Amino acid sequence: MTIPKDPGAHTVAIVGGGAAGIELATRLGRRRDLDVVLVDRDASHFWKPRLHELAAGLLGDGEEAVSYLAHGQAHGYRYEPGALVRVDADAHRIALDEVRMPLTDEAILPPRSLHYDTLVLAIGSRVNDFGTPGVLDYCDMLDSPAQAIALRRKILALALRTAGDPARRIRIGIVGAGATGVELAAELHHAFNDMHRYGGLAGASRLDITLMDMAPRVLPAVDPRTSASAERILEGMGVHVRVGVGVDAVTSEAFHLSDGDTVPCDIRVWAAGVTGHDVVAGLGPFELSRDRRIVVDEYLKARGVPDVYAMGDCAFAAAPHGTSVPPTAQAAHQQANYLADALPKAIHGHPARPFVYRPKGTLVSLGEYKATGELPVAEKRAPIPMRGWLAKLVYVSLQHMHRVALHGWARANALWLADWLRDTTLPPVKLH
DSSP, X not given: OOOOOOTTOEEEEEEOOSHXXXXXXXXXXXXXXXXXXXXXXXXXXXXXXXXXXXXXXXXXXXXXXXXXXXXXXXXXXXXXXXXXXXXXXXXXXXXXXXXXXXXXXXXXEOOEEEEOSEEEEOOOOEEOOTTOTTHHHHOBOOSSHHHHHXXXXXXXXXXXXXXXXXXXXXXXXXXXXXXXXXXXXHHHHHHHHHHHHHHOOOOGGGEEEEEEESSSSSSTTSOHHHHHXXXXXXXXXXXXXXXXXXXXXXXXXXXXXXXXXXXXXXXXXXXXXXXOOGGGGGSSSOOBOTTSOEEEOTTSBBTTOXXXXXXXXXXXXXXXXXEXXXXXXXXXHHHHHHHHHHHHHHHTTOOOOOOOOOOOOEEEEOSSSOEEEEEOOSTTSOOEEEEHHHHHHHHHHHHHHHHHHHHOHHHHHHHHHHXXXXXXXXXXXXXX
C-alpha cells in the first residue's frame, strides 16, 4: 500500500530501525503531511529483547526479522540503507557510508548524503567493555542478530564436539548479571536440555554456566526480593552465580577475576552495561554524557542542535531525583509514542508537553514457563512482585504488543498463531 504525500511534505529522517525507530516511522509514515525516511545499516528489524533467544537457538535465522523495505511500503515511509557517518546541522543533511553486499563485499551504493527538515537519532548503543583487556578479542556480545547467530553457532559446534566425550564439561562464562545475562543463562540451560532430547547431544547436566558481575546481586536495578527470586531459580538450574567481583582481564581460555580467581571457559560472553557507539564522538556538535550518549532536553531535543531529536539507548534524558531514563525497550517504546504525538505538533508550531518516563515494571524470562519481575506502585512503596507462569504470560505479551505497534492487531494475532503452530510441529531448539 502506497500512502500519497502532500506536495512539499516535511521530511523527517529517522536514523536507526530498532524498537524506537521503527515504531516512530510506522506511526509518522501514515501521515500525508510528513515524508518519513528510515535509515539503517541493516535490511531488517529485530526486537532486541529476544537476542538471547536467538543466541540460545530458540529462534532461527530471520524468524523475527521485519524487512524495512516491505514494512515501509505498507506503512508509508521510505527505507534508506547505510550507516550514519556525520550530521551537518547547519545544512540539515546527514552523511551515510557506502553500502556493500554481504559475503561478496561488492559495493552497492556509494557514500552519499540526505536532506532532512527534522532529524531523529535512534542509533542504539553497544555493550560497554569498560576498557577491560581481552574483551574485544575473546568475548561474544549480544548487540545485534549477527552477533547472536555467531554465538549460537559456536554453542552448537561446542555441543557437537563434546557429544562423543561423556567426561567433558561444557563451560560457558557470562559477564553481566542484568536482564540480558540472566535471561541468556536460563535459556541456555533449557536449550541444552532440548538439544539432548531432540538431537542426542549433551544435556544441561554437563553444562557449567558461570554468571559474573561486580554488583552485589543479580538484577541489581530491581527490588532485592525480585533479585533473590531470580538467583534462586538460576542456582536451581545449576548456574554458578559470582557477584561482587570484577573482571580484570579476559584470555582465550578464561576470565581473570579481581579477587585473583580464574574461571576457565570454552565460550565467553560479555553482557555488562551499555555505552554509546564510537561514531557518536565525531557525529556532530552534540553534547554527550560520560557514556557517550546524546544529551537531550525535556522534549527529547538534542541540546544546542536545532531540529534534531534523540531517543532510545543513544539518548541521555534526565529523570526525577537525579537519575536518567534507562536504556531499555520499555523506555524506547514510550519515547517513540511521545515523539509520534509531539513531532507533528512541533512541526506545525503547536506546543507539546514534555516527555515524562513512567516505569511500568521489570520482567525477566527464566525459561519456557518461568519469569520473575515486579510492577511499580506509589512512590516510596515496595513494588508488587510477579512470579512464575503469570509473569511469563505478561513477558510474552510485551513482544506481542510490539508486533501490534508494527503490524496492527490482525497480523500480530496471525503471527502469534503461526508461532504456536511452529512450536507444536518443530523442535524448540535449532540444531543447524
